[in-house]
Amino acid sequence: MGTxxxxxxxxxxxAGFGISILQIEDIKNKKSKTMVADLFKEYPFTEITYNTPDFISIEYTDPKATADQKRxxxxxxxxxxxxLNLNFLTQMTKSEDQLREKMAFFWHGHFATRVNNPKxxxxxxxxxxxxxxxxxxELLFEVSKSPAMLQFLNxxxxxKDHPNENFAREVMELFTMGRGNYTENDIKELARAFTGWGYDKEGNFTERPKQHDTGAKTFLGKTGNFTGDDVLNIILEQKATAKFITTKIYKFFVNENPDQNNINELSEExxxxxxxxxxxxxxxxxxSWFYDQKNVGNRIKSPTELIAGIIRILPMEIKNPENITVYQKLLGxxxxxxPNVAGWPSGKSWIDSSTLMLRLQIPQIWSGLRPMEYSAKEDDDIDMGMKSREALIKAFKNPNITIDWLAVEKTFKNKKPEDYLIQNTELINMKTVSQFSDQSLKMNIINLMSTPEYQLM
Known part of the structure; x- marks a missing residue:
């Protein structure tokens, strides 16, 4: 189980986005039980929003809108x-309520939607x-009635005369039960139960009685004049739902190869x-199994976990935060x-030659030790390639980051940084790291964060 x-x-x-520089003493001295209890403290909930006004005078779907108005x-x-994107990232990096934000990040990929409407x-x-x-x-009901989801899945x-099965199919396949636990006919009947669910111009959920199919439906072995609420309740009565959700959470928080005994026990509970x-x-x-060696340092950080983790451990001022989204884009x-309704992939799919190179270089780029170099892929048509390369480089303003290295040195004084930065220190060869270092703590930390081992959590 380890120390x-x-x-x-x-x-x-x-359970969060990595160690904050403010937690260094805590993790060394606190009992693990206390650390777990701290995660579940009740913090006041604050909504994430944006500062630009919510009012878009003419929706660009308005047929009367001029080209300028649309633009x-x-x-x-x-x-x-x-x-909104950056304010979510700020919650991940600054909020004490780390577990809430980590869970929200999980659900953000689970209930994946991709709509343009910021509201x-x-x-x-x-x-x-x-x-x-x-x-x-409650989460399932609220998400299912959210305009983002209803719009995204049509x-x-x-x-009632033209049922659209998109939402019904994904609710079962991706959000609750998983494949193999329902039939094609269940999808058809589920779609009928959801007829009439929609939203108004203001983005409020509405049930449109004239559009709802009031006939009897047979769904997952039950028959009745079901509404959308009824069928969601029937889905929650299936043990397959508890097992599917538990397995997905386990893969995200514990190990991508789930232990069936643990899953059975947890999903029953x-x-x-x-x-x-x-x-x-x-x-x-x-x-105790959560801390087993096989579950430690075996997950590749997602780009968000990587970026948030760097911001948490190195106190920094980011003068052009909007350019952080460039890194999100490049890292995928x-x-x-x-990318789609199934959310982001995970594990090895995060890494290919170009994303790995950039991942390893971020600590140096953000410390001002190397420029951001990114060029369009080689196989581009040369003309296009040149244009896109110039356009890309133009778009790449540096996030303009100042790191408070004095605070870092003070915090890490008389400590081995690798103990805090690398999940499994047995994997790392410190001789190689210090070979590339001028022996200063700053270079040591940058070099540690530029290793493949730092990519693991």
Missing amino acids: PFSQNKHLISR EAQKITQKQNVE FNRQLLNVIRKNALGNFK NQQNK LYTSNYDLKKLMQNIFSS QMLLFP
Whole structure:
């Protein structure tokens, strides 16, 4: 199980976004039990928002809008989405409520939507943050009624004469039960139950009775004149749902190769607790198996975990934070814009030759030791390649970061930085690291953060 220090380090990297420079003493001296209890402290909940006004005078879908008005609306939309993205990242890096934000990050990939409307994005983001450690039933109901989800999966078009099965299919396949636990006919009947669910111009959920199919439906072995609420309740009655959710959480927080005994036990408890997520997470982090060697330092950090982790351990001022989204884009994880309804991939799919190079260089780029070099892929048509390369380099303003190295030196005085930066120190050869260093603490830390081992959590 390791020492309390190694347990605390593992806990903080999985239950949050890595060690903050302010936690260095804590993880060395606190009992693991206390660290777990700290994670579940009740903090006041604050919504994430953006500063630019919510009012877009003419939605660019308005057929009467001029080209200029459409452009202006698009500009505001983009600005609000970038602000929302960065404000979510700020919560991850600064909030003491680390577990809430880590769970919200998990749900953000689980209930993946990709819509342009910043108001809808903000609303869904706050729904998943508010319910991140609450009750899965409430979370599922609120997400299913959010305009972001209803728009993304076309339920606005789901009407009794023309049922649209998109939302119904994904609710079962990706959000609750997983494949193999329902039939094609269940999807058809589920879609009928969701007919009429939509939202108004203001982004409020509405049930449109005229569009709802009131006929009898047979779904997962039950027959009745079901509404959307009824069918979600039937889905939650299935033990397959508790097992699917538990497995996905386990893969994210513990190990991508789940232990079936642990899954069975945890999902049974989740089901009998009526989907209490806080209890599930307490069970995971309090279990001795969570700290087993096989679960430590075996996960590749997602780009968000990598970026947030660097910002947490190195006190820094970021003068052009909007340029952090450039790194998100290049590394393949732009918050608010998952690739598709299945969310982001994980594990080895985060790493290819170009993303690994950039990952290893970020500590040096952000410390001002090397310029940001990125060029379009070789196989581009030369002409296009040149243009896009110039355009890219032009777009790459540095985030303009100042790191407070004095604070870092003070904090790490008489400590081995590798103990705090590398999850499994047995993997790292410190001789190689110090070979490239001028023996200063600053270079030592930058070099440690530029190793493949730093990519693991």
